[in-house]
Amino acid sequence: MNLRTVLPLSAIIAATGLAALAVSAGAAPPAPAGDQSFKQRCQMCHALTPGGASGPLAPNLRGVVGRKAGSTAFKTYSPALKGSSIVWNAAKLDAYLAAPGKTVPGTRMVIAVSDPAQRKAIIAYLATQR
Ligand code: HEC
Numbered sequence: 050m051n052l053r054t055v056l057p058l059s060a061i062i063a064a065t066g067l068a069a070l071a072v073s074a075g076a077a078p079p080a081p082a083g084d085q086s087f088k089q090r091c092q093m094c095h096a097l098t099p100g101g102a103s104g105p106l107a108p109n110l111r112g113v114v115g116r117k118a119g120s121t122a123f124k125t126y127s128p129a130l131k132g133s134s135i136v137w138n139a140a141k142l143d144a145y146l147a148a149p150g151k152t153v154p155g156t157r158m159v160i161a162v163s164d165p166a167q168r169k170a171i172i173a174y175l176a177t178q179r
Pocket of ligand 1 (some may be wrong): 091108
């Protein structure tokens with residue numbers, strides 16, 4: 050391939066790439082709000098109150114971003130999560146919420162969030178709950 054064929058090709062790729070971007074920007078559904086998603090998908094098990102006790106089902110998630118996994122007063126953590134030595138940051142939370150049992154084999158949390166945009170919104174919301 051010589052320069053004369055490479056240049057127009059790359060111009061076409063750039064142009065169609067831009068067109069695809071414009072289409073997806075127009076068609077993308079609005080991302081669900083993190084607080085709403087938390088209420089719908091997490092709150093039945095997880096408390097999120099400042100200084101609050103953990104519920105009977107799951108640990109309190111207030112301040113979870115930056116915290117060591119399995120470190121609240123919640124009584125029935127799995128040994129797997131307690132011994133995981135994870136410190137929760139956005140990337141770790143994203144992996145855990147996408148596939149809890151793959152990220153921490155033996156965890157007792159079975160709820161997964163398959164939509165990356167919804168995970169991102171929930172994690173951003175959790176990061177504000179310090
Ligand atoms: C059916 C109950 C249930 C639901 C719903 C649930 N979880 Fe959990 N979650 C748990 C349990 C139980 C644990 C403790 C797991 C363990 O000890 O292995 C846990 C642990 C966690 C942890 C680790 C906490 C820590 O102290 O290390 C995070 C983070 C978490 N869940 C996030 C979420 C999010 C975000 C949602 C909503 C998308 C959610 N969970 C929905 C039951 C639930």
